[in-house]
Amino acid sequence: MASSALTPSATVPDVTPVSLKEIAPWAVLVGLLLLALLYFVGAEQGATSLISGENVHEWLHDGRHLLGFPCH
Numbered sequence: 272m273a274s275s276a277l278t279p280s281a282t283v284p285d286v287t288p289v290s291l292k293e294i295a296p297w298a299v300l301v302g303l304l305l306l307a308l309l310y311f312v313g314a315e316q317g318a319t320s321l322i323s324g325e326n327v328h329e330w331l332h333d334g335r336h337l338l339g340f341p342c343h
């Protein structure tokens with residue numbers, strides 16, 4: 272009983288492989304969400320602004336400075 276616990280097969284976790292076809296739609300979704308976040312943090316100001324006013328810029332202002340985007 273103790274010797275069977277030391278065999279390599281007993282230590283391998285039972286992991287089901289995930290194919291790239293299953294991950295691809297989620298990777299695209301997460302990539303688009305991250306690109307949108309990058310736009311709002313880095314480019315939602317002035318000439319590149321899609322939303323009028325300064326509210327979005329002010330809400331993300333600290334993140335803008337934290338990531339080193341030019342601001343003021």
Ligand SMILES: [Zn+2]
Binds near residue numbers: 336
């Ligand atoms: Zn600033």
